[in-house]
Amino acid sequence: DSGVTQTPKHLITATGQRVTLRCSPRSGDLSVYWYQQSLDQGLQFLIQYYNGEERAKGNILERFSAQQFPDLHSELNLSSLELGDSALYFCASSPRDTEFYEQYFGPGTRLTVT
């Protein structure tokens, strides 16, 4: 158990809908990262937040957004969902931001878009 929690574990929704994925980092970790894992794209970095502020952006679509709240939990919002958004979404946390340390991954949310 990494100490990172993600909810829900599974999510099934229809095209065009909007969903919110939630992540609670390890106690004391200030950085949260979001990743998308799919069979054809592998593990793709989406976005990083540090202590409430966006710190780095990866291959995140404009239909996707994220935020980190004062209690440090983070939410990833996916809108206008398409079939291709079906994937595993991982959240990871680490203690720092620009000093790069290892990341601790949550168990993931499996999103299925039908």
Added chain:
Amino acid sequence: AQSVTQPDIHITVSEGASLELRCNYSYGATPYLFWYVQSPGQGLQLLLKYFSGDTLVQGIKGFEAEFKRSQSSFNLRKPSVHWSDAAEYFCAVGAPNAGKSTFGDGTTLTVKP
């Protein structure tokens, strides 16, 4: 920009045999290097990391990896594989002060009885 290549998509070894998973990276300076393991239906778990110093690093579950700057490699090894090691293994490179890491495409390990 940094990049990571794991040349082997799939490797099969017999239980008790030795294992080496290859990882090559591209980065202009000394990177931070990591190996993670992902069991089916699970998140990624850190096996070991290299930041600086001794180029042979020990990790959990009996794994080790060696950083070779001249070859831009960070190969993962285990002297004797157990059936429970069957999983997908990811190499990752993190650039200091970059705030994110780049993962390889992963190598799936199958262990034969």
